[in-house]
Amino acid sequence: MKRNNTADENTLAAASLGSRPYFNFSSKWSTVVLLVAILSGIGVFIWWLNIPFIEDIFTSSVITLISVLGFQLYMGNSGILNWSYVGYVGIGAFASAIFSMEPSLKAMQIPIMYPFLQKLHLPFIPAVLAGALVAMIIAAVVAWPLMRLSDAVGSITQFALLIVINVLLSQWAEVTNGPRTFTLGGSRQTTIWVALGFAILVITFVYYFKESSLGMKLRTSRDDRYAARSSGINFVKVRYQGYVTSAFIGGLAGGLYSHYILSITAGSFYMSELFKLLSMVVIGGSMSVSGAFFGALIVTLAQQGLRQLELGLTRSGFEAYGMSEIVVAILMILFLILRPNGVTGGRELSLEALRNLFRPKQYTNNNGNKK
């Protein structure tokens, strides 16, 4: 069939674009700038403090931030909780370690490892990226048939998938050293600066993803699947693309983690980790990148504070072990009941939002009544 009206209108549209830019810096990209500034500010301050113990906590928290950003990328835009996400973090952690370790070291530490894996050897950063790629490829292979399933069945299969990944990571001795600890050896490669650098890249990427055509399409499938379909969107396809992208970032976080902690077991990438990520996006607000960011910040601070308290109490004879988990869980439940969109309410931090904060009367009337 003929569609006579596109050619002229394309040029017209292109011409009119200059005068009305879609990207308004203060409302769009200021989010990335602000989040990066906050994170870097904290990072530089902690580096300046020069207390190794605090620097360690910060570095591991930044890795968790990367992980939660990847988790939010899928959950926030598609509206679907991906139970298997931490499995991809685990895959990235092990795969990157296998890539980066010296062959001779691997032969010594994990003698039963498949010879072709023992021979692999890449420098640190390429190994981390390769590990992320492995996680992404595995996601790409297993996810296609799962994306068509209905929501309830879909969640159950993702949950089952997490169990499968966990069993493989903890039992496939020729790859992961099985239930024994997988020790990387050498010195810590994910330094505070490496973690920070990747976090800045990932914040930018995740925000860009949300604003991209793909992210926008994915968000439509979250809001109204029928309208998405009748607007020409194949939501199975966009979900798949989102899922696979999210697995890449998860794998990246895993690789950074294993090169930070230097000895890993499959148990680090299971329920308690999933629960941590989930509490972060719930408390921060799953629908925005800023939500994942502030959720990570709040939960990390709460956990660290509570852990100190726990230690203090335990030392003084009061058994308080596990208290921090309980408190975070209760906090999450309260948020789900009282403020289901988290502290950010699903909005992004931006210059405009900050401005409105100081002029609430005029600007916060967002409930649609004209004037």
Add this chain to the structure above:
Amino acid sequence: MESTSIFEVSGLSKSFAGLKAVDNVSMKIKTGEILGLIGPNGSGKTTFINLVTGMLEKDAGRITIDQHNIGEMQAYQIPVHGLVRTYQTIRLFKHLSSLENVMIGALGVGMKRKQAAAVAEDLLEELGLSERRDAPAQGLTFRDQRLLEIARALAAKPRFLLLDEPAAGLNEEETDELFALLSVMPEQKNIGILIVDHDMRLIMNLCNRLHVLNYGQTIAEGKPEDVRRNPEVVVAYLGSEAS
């Protein structure tokens, strides 16, 4: 540059557990005209729209746009062939901004992002929604939400637009605005419109032709003034009002 397209449906049928919701309905719409699809509650109008847009699987029938057989396609493949719709109960992407909602219509038919943004800006302006461009759709007034849904549909640059009760919930003044908007659209944009509505004043003034359904079957077709006098139509409407 004005070319005519034809949207043609023949022998369309659909039953729900024995209830014939749409029963052997045929219709033809050309670009440039407005066809009113009317009938009492439950007569199958929405089901008809769901069937031709691929949202429901049909039992039988043929649906084409200019020889393109769209009847076997997935719902998401249809807009690019020039057929889009709106919903009786508004279906917007409530967390997306007005601009993004409209952009989706354009992105859904394969336009690039920049072009989609430009098309969306123009449509928001045309429908008087520019002021609300960055507001989440859920915060819009009912009237603006109805218009936004139409804007999203138009962003796909369709040849045929199916409107399911666009005036439902609008007051008289707003309905007049809608009339003004729709009445010029077929010529201006060279599109064909199928409109379903219970507001007879709007339908009678707007439509070139009417198609009347009752219990899923076509009971009358033709010019508004003729259809209005058709005894079967009168009975169908009186009957439904009496019950």
